[in-house]
Amino acid sequence: MNEENFANFNEWSDAEQRIEQAHDLYDRGRWQEALRALQAAIDINPNNSNWLFNKGLTLDTLERYHEAIEAYQQAYGLNPNDPEILNCLGVDYTRVGHYQEALETFERLEKIAPHFEPGYCNRIITYSEMGEHEKAEEMFYLAQQLKSKCPLCYYNIGNSLFARKLYDRAIWCWQQTRELDAEHPQIEYRIAQAYWAKNDTVRAREYFLQELRRNPGDVEVLLDTGILLLERNELDSALEKFHRILELEPEHAPAHHYLGEIHLYRGKFSQALESFHQALKLNPNIQGSHYRLGECYWKLGQMANAREHLLEEWNRSPNQPDILLDLGCLLDRIGQRQEAMKCFERVLDLEPDDERAYQNLSLCYYQSGLLEQGIDLSLSVLDFNEDNVAALQNLAFAHLLLKDYDEARYYVKKACTLAPGDRPLKQLRRSVYCRWLVHAVLKPGRTILQKISRAAEDR
Secondary structure (H helix, E strand, O other), rough: OOOOHHHHHHHHHHHHHHHHHHHHHHHHOOOHHHHHHHHHHHHHOOOHHHHHHHHHHHHHOOHHHHHHHHHHHHHHHHHHOHHHHHHHHHHHHOOOOOOOHHHHHOOOHHOOOOOOOHHHHHHHHHHHHOOHHHHHHHHHHHHHHHHHOHHHHHHHHHHHHHOOOOOHHOOOOOOOOHHOOOOOHHHHHHHHHHHHOOHOOOHHHHHHHHHHHOOOOOOOHHHHHHHHHHHHHOOHHHHHHHHHHHOOOOOHHHHHHHHHHHHHHHOOHHHHHHHHHHHHOOOOOOOOOHHHHHHHHOOOHHHHHHHHHHHHHOOOOOOOOHHHHHHHHHHHHHOOOOHHHHHHHHHHOOOOOOOHHHHHHHHHHHHHOHHHHHHHHHHHHHOOOOHHHHHHHHHHHHHOOOOHHHHHHHHHHHHHHHHOOOHHHHHHHHHHHHHHHHHHHHHHHHHHHHHHHHHHHHH
8 A cells, every 4th residue: 555545544544433423422412522523524525425414414403504504505416316415405494494495405305206205294394384384285195195104294284283273183183293203302392382372271281291291401391381370370380480491591581571470460579670670681672571660660659660661662662462452551551642552553453353452542542532533443342342341331431421312321221231230330321311311301492492593593
């Protein structure tokens, strides 16, 4: 062996050793070190498609998807007939939102390997992300023809069904995934989310806790479980989940925020203020913390501070209807009526059928003396729910102020029928009836006087 061949042999041997080292490091979860070992081997021999493919897989594990795409492209250039390379490339294009490139990649895959089931299975995700759910289902059935018991297919189509709010079908699909692969990542979590979306908090709670028994350190699941428990008023259990998150990630802003929610609910205002301020310090863009600070300061009677934080929350243009509704109500209470009205109008931009937004906006108009506009909005509330007692009461009061006593009497009578034990309604009914009665008695006299006046004018 001449000197040049010996040098090449040493380089080749060194590269192979680095690849073995990379495999060992990867299996031990030391992915960054594995990546360095892989790159060292690739630097020696950049024309090995398998090594480039493994580099892409390692980058995927590190969630460095754009770099993984580059590695897969290089591997594909060396081995254009490898379906695994094309499949991983298509998956990563989907992950980074390059859906057209993903579809083109899967179509190339289909041409060279028409019976390669993952090429159809993974296309379900791409079409789901694009909102093309019929095509997602088409891919599901094509994949089923090749592999009828693929847990990932059921999981992927379950995500499509969930996005369409077909929660029962999504749950069924995810249960199939669990039966076929009991270790599938976060499967109990997805089922829990579907039950939560159905407002079945009992079953949602059950599946959240099952997921945590499998993965007690999953911060994402801990957070959602804590929020669900907070909704169910299980405050001690929720508190434990948020504290657990902070043990794992002390700078987790949402956990600090929800701790503040619990302190606020329990009237521990100083602790609540500390938690909300900490959440904003860690993430200045977190939604809701300025609103809650405003609420704290309002309860403490510190109106200037309350106004500052509530207006700051509004200036951040929140896009969650529940936050906007609460924010609007509190802004109205501290005298910021114009901003409150903008909150309710923003809710209607997001949710045109939100009955609560129409109701609150109508109250702002009434309180501003814009009775006709308030009446129009209250009638819109009745379009959604003809038995809305608050809207009926507001309509009765508005018509009373407009001296339209017949209309006022109609609305207050209907409201009292729906809520016969409501004392303020009974008082309003008496006021309306008295005004209507006086108006009815005086009406003939006014008619005679009007006739005399017109006769005098005609002389």
